[in-house]
Amino acid sequence: MHVLILGGTAEARRLAELLHTTPGLRPTSSLAGRVAGPRLPPGEVRVGGFGGAGGLAAWLREHRVDVLVDATHPFAGTISDNAARAAVTAGVPLLVLRRPGWAPVPGDRWHEAGSLAEAAALLPSLGRRVFLTTGRMGLAAFAGLEDLWFLVRSVDAPGPPHPPRTEVLLDRGPFTLDGERGLLRRHRVDVLVTKDSGGAATAPKLTAAREAGLPVVVVRRPAVPRGLPVVTDPGQAARWLAAHRDRGPFGDRG
Template structure:
């Protein structure tokens, strides 16, 4: 049985680890290739986009894929819709592995935005020293805010256009609560901007901001494909795959 994991997330790597070495199972992890030195999962890995739903359909057929798990980032964009179309065309079952989003708790001062541009529009009335944790893509949305200072944290250096007054911090999670507290204090941050990525690796910044009484602008997730099974963690995805592997094995022994 051949499983394709559309990956690039910690959950995708963990799923590949859980499945690695399973008898009768071949796992291929696909990475978009946007990070120069990604953390590679075990098993076979392909890097680079497919070129649209049609090309993905062809790949599924040519490589005899039996199941697909879409474990891409919640903000990955169109790949989820391409996966739905390709899996339907190739008649391959598809599962979405989506980490739950974050929810505010008592003491949080959250401001919802539905895009980076909407988040940027909120900032002038919230503060002057902004901690941007939205990644290196899309910083152009903040480039016109010349009266504000930005600390932008990303895995790799961003490319222009960027805010004029910006310091770049190259780092990769998971992050600790003590580290996030010190970062906010040292840089005198008064506003946090984040995408609703979910998970635990980068969640300590939310706790640190709550403790400091800082406003947090949360960019909500874009619409995701509807009508397909969704699980919240790699363990559930593993059980989904193992059930299909078991059924395939029973069919072969009949």
């Protein structure tokens, strides 16, 4: 059974590892190509976009994909929408793999925002030295905040537009709690901005901010397209796919 994994996340890599050693399942991982030097999963790998929902549907048919798995980042809304449309067009089952989001605990000073623009609007009332961990895409939403200082952490260097008072820190998780505590102290951060990406790799910043009593602006993640099966970890996804394999047959695209 040919499984196309729309990936780029730790969960997608782990799922590819599980499927690579499971009889009767052949994974192909697709990476968007936005990160230089990505960590490649085992099995077949393709890099680059498909050209929208129509291009993805054509690829599914041409390569006789039996099941599509959307294991992209929780904020990859466009890709997820295209996957849902392509799956319907190509007549291919779609499974969504999404890590659970974060939840506040006692002591947190969270301020929720529906978008990066809403997050930017909140900042002037919360602090002056901002630790921005929303990635290099979307910095334009903060570019007009000329009176604030930003520490921007991302895997690759961001391009313009971005806030005029910006220091870039190139780094890749997982991050440690001691490391995050030290970073907040060294840069005298007084407000943190993050997307609700979930997972353990970048969660220590939330603990460090809570310990320091800092406000945190949390951008809510977009909803999963309605009506789709959703699992929250690679093991669940592998079991779902194995059950789908056992129900067979696959490969009939008309």
